[in-house]
Amino acid sequence: MLIADDLDQLLEVLPHSIRYSLEQHPNCKNLIEIVMDLGRRPEARFPGGPEYLSHRTVSWYDLDYSIKRVGYFSGDNRSGIERTLHRISSIRNRQGSVVGLTCRVGRAVFGTISMIRDLLETEQSILLLGRPGVGKTTAIREIARVLADEMEKRVVIIDTSNEIAGDGDIPHPAIGRARRMQVACPEQQHQVMIEAVENHMPEVIIIDEIGTELESLAARTIAERGVQLVGTAHGNYLDSLVKNPTLSDLVGGIQYVTLGDDEAKRRGTQKSVLERKASPAFQIAIEIHQRDNWVIHEKVHETVDQILQGHQIFVQRRQMDGSIVSITCEESGAEVHSYKKTKNRSAFEPGYTFDTKLPNNIMHDKKSGNTSSPVEEKVNISSKQKYLLIYPYGLNLHELEAVIHMLDLPLALSREVGKADVILALRSNLKLNNKLRQIAKTRRITIYTIHTSTLPQITRALKKMLEINSVAFIRWSEFCLGKTQEQIKALNEAKWAIEKIVIAKKQPVELLSCLADARKIQHDLVKFYNLRARSLGEEPYRRLRIYPN
Template sequence: MVRLREGFDREFAALMEKLPPWVRKEVEPHGAKLEEIAMDLGAPLAYTVDGAPRFSEREITKEDLSFVLHRVGGFKENNRAGIEGTLHRVSRIQSALGEMTGITIRVGKFVEGVAEPLRPYLLESGGSLLVVGPPRTGKTTLLRDIVRILAERWGPRVVVVDTSNEIGGDGLTAHPGIRPARRMQVPDPPSRNQGRIIYQAIANHSPEVVVVDEIGYNEDVQECLTASRRGVRVVATAHGERLLDALENPALHPVLGEPDLREGRRRTRPSFGMALQVVAKGRYLVYPDLAQALDDLLQGREPEGVELSV
């Protein structure tokens, strides 16, 4: 059964407190169906409800943007901010002169059950898992529920490397939904530090599983390779519409067996035993044998996957 984890109402109320009163009045009635809010200077308020865009007649002003800025307490170097104790993400847009011109708010939700169809693959196969999917298909929501399932078996030996606090939420204490898994936060700028924190997780905390969101930057891919060679399972996400997109991303080649796209072969075994393609929210395509799926793609064949849904 798929359901919102208890506590969403409190977290949603915390988000509403950060919004200008008129914006809050516009979006609050949609509750858990609200997905995203876009506030662009001089443009109508835009927000997404159940995948459908909506617009208000009133336009965003500098005062509206300043209201949110002061309520969230500033932004990090990567132009993101969180709300302590919640999974919400607030991101800003700046002009060439550094002036704030827009804000995007993603409404974070811990949805239990979205990963249940994957339970046999997560607990019985014993292999690392690469999750591929485009934005807005629920990759991070899925990843949180994967952590929940893994933590049922391995508890604190599941370590989450939380790049932007999207998996475990903002603040010093991780969101209760991922406990008893442990969470290691990544300092700014994340792109230069994620690999270092993955290394520390492996070297210092004896994990059974390391969970990472959005690999493909600098040293993080190499550290995922190191983890697999040390017998540590890795669950990681990467951007892409399909598995083929990951194969054609040179940054991911070290963990995909160093494929040679022109010769149609790979030089080594991939670091991940399985792959999961997120087709849409609640719809997945599992490749239980990633090595075979990669070989099929390199030879111009469509790999066979297992379709799952919730």
Template sequence: MICVMLSQRLTCRVGRAVSGSAEIIRDLVEGGGSILVIGPPGVGKTTLIREIARILADDQKKRVVIVDTSNEIGGDGDVPHSGIGRARRMQVPNVHLQHNVMIEAVENHMPQTIIIDEIGNRTGSISCQYNRTKGVQLVATAHGITIESIIKNPSLQTLVGGIESVTLGDEEARKRKVQKTILERKGPPSFTCAVEMISKTECRVHHRLDATVDAILAGKSPLFEVRHLDAEVCRKDLEVNNLARSAQPTEEDHAVEAKATIGTTEETKVESDSEEEYYYPKSKKVSSSVSVSKKSYPLYVYTYKIQEADLLQVAAVMGLEEKIDATDDIGCADAILASSYEMKQNPWIRGVAKFHQLPVFVYKSTTMAQMVKAVRMILGMDSFSSVQKQSNRTSSDIEIEDDEPIRKPSLEEIDALEEVRLAIEYIVIPGGEPVELLPRRSEIVARQLELVKSYQLAVKNSGTDSNPRLQILPQKLNKKTSKTSSSFVKYVSPKSSVAGGGGATSVVRLPFLPE
């Protein structure tokens, strides 16, 4: 089968109808789900869907319509090639009219399955979403190495549901143990499963495309199944791989994990200049948000061995495209963004950063979650409290606290803090009446006192030293009152409330507010 495309140049391609090439995913084809085939050029995607069209049309007796964008499935002759079986072919006169032919196929030909070759633009992706709502089985191909590359492609995001930036509340972010601004899937994907073509005889199968996309956006490793096709006996050898794409960690992976990374829920660091640390200049002021000290926008980031489109896409989804931009001139950059592996292999980056006095932000892998974290760190949007540690060398290492809570509160603490919240929001503020809380342990009373102060309300101790309890007053706590209260009683932290040794304990003295 020869395909000839006439434009400014003459292109001839010879297609091969290989019988049995779709046996590796025959169960997915017969299952009735929509399948997205992903792979680089020349890996056998078109040959695979040509055989899928024949199986569905001849073996399954379905009404199959092929949207042959470049005439590579059925050829460009008046009579389609016999390799597609009884499937009906619809030729596309122009690549830009692919979406019109897809919609026409659903409206006029009543297909049960539509085979689409080479979806490469946004209109084709939207048409797939439209056809999915009509209850038609879709089998399509798209250029990309993995599903993550499809997510990063703005034109093909709709195939996997699209992505959007979501801001969570404090309680929801604490429950999920993630940062407040995350990337989530915008809607259901157009396909139920996806196949990543590694070679003509090997592929990775994602049975649930929606779960895979959610895992990638959350910075986790998706579950997939590796399949091998034995060409001699034409059978499938299934290997269930419940681990990530790197199932066996190498020595380099362990070396990278030992370094500080920018993770979704792992601790984040800005490295300094040493053998295992990256440079952060002393001349610049280190703020609590670890951001680049620049008043004017946009901030220019020099990305080393990173596609600038990935950074700009994340910034666009977050609505920050006017505040951050990428540059290939390190002299004009305000910060450097690189992976920990590249920093290890190329130590000269630290010297260049030191010469230009630029902060270096290091991440572990190019996941969407870590890119969001990096953008927020560079712009100083995350309220981290950095601790500068002095090492034996002259360099400084600035650590940023994790988004996860340091200590998981007990049920008693949660109940006590919820009691304070309900009392303030339902009685003290609306009704203007004082509320006396239940007696608690001194450590929990201290936590209650901090929560009451966050509402800017006055409070007094209505209990005894051995049995403290708070009374919330409907009075606003101003700065003068808070300064005066600190002069009466010295506040003791919960860590020092228990005296070491023996059974003797010292009770925390709570501050009394003046009348």
């Protein structure tokens, strides 16, 4: 990864005392920005934190010295140094005088977008999200160069603050053959975006910092004309953009829809629901959490629909370590993160065991007057046995306990829905209880329903629970005990494939090739799930194929 920063040219505009301190600093190459505020000590900011550069405070003379050596400050109080990527931003008082400067180091980093090279080749519009300073502009500059030089596309950059291609009339070499259109004032950015399409026949338009409703509308207009868009916007997560009324049009916008009675009952929702208004202007969204850690949403329209419906979201995370890119699939979403932090430890979490004394939330057998139900007695006998906690709603509790006791099932009843692992409810009663459905949705608790509270239906539902939640009874730490790192990696791959593809989607899946001992323990795991599998291929590329029931 090559880095060009032209740091010497930025140091030349600083007062001598500040410049000398930075030139002698051992970490000068990692400098992020210099802050000069009137009456305060000058400060340099590094990845590890800020440091003072001098014991003397910044004076009017120091500010005037720097202002005279930079270009004209535009309407957004930004300026730059010609033929460089550095940005100098000013803070003014009520009279319009400059009382503070932020001198930010601009760097052209080549090789930053190798993680998403395949996404650029799809020719779909890409939106980059992230907090200020995380590297969105650096990434979009490199994207412009790759599209123009390596993919030979006609690229036009809308450079409102001259951050992408630098200050001055001649653009910085970091953008390659891409053309740059400057914007006289930030309020005209949306007009220049439309002008670029109408006058210069671009195949790709690149926009930095889309921040107003007019710019969102212009981006949608450009996308509808068949031009590929690459843009950035502030926001850490895609769901925060969906909830932003100014920028939500970038991902399709949202609107309230009133459902009919029958449709609301079928969906199990209220009559007024949020739905996506139109197709997104950007088909791909990328959350830049760190410079080498990006989250990819390859189908924005599907992700937005899942966010609005409150469904579980799975995202693709790409990380770069040197020249190696690793791709993983994981659960995401703000609601999911908060749930993981607050949810009580489940009775079937790996390594969890019941105490010999049950907590108060386990139901008692009121008919017999005993302090423990048949289920509790079984728990007391074997304190190491693990149980699935059920919250019953609208059911005959005596019949439910009778089935559990008769079949000797590893189940227990809970008085509190928040501590339950699953909910078993009578369908007619559940339709009338929106609050219970909302709690289950928020806490990600699965709801099982039956038509009538009869022994056959209760028995069938309980067996189905145990079949689906059988993975809960694995002591994963014990399962991996004595295994090598390669064998544990093979086990985790098989577990993820079974849960997310074979069981969830009812589709067969092929695992990666591995050695015979790793395939053997993968076969053992498949048998635990009551699934079928067979080995395919020849050594050393022999692998497992798992089939749904």
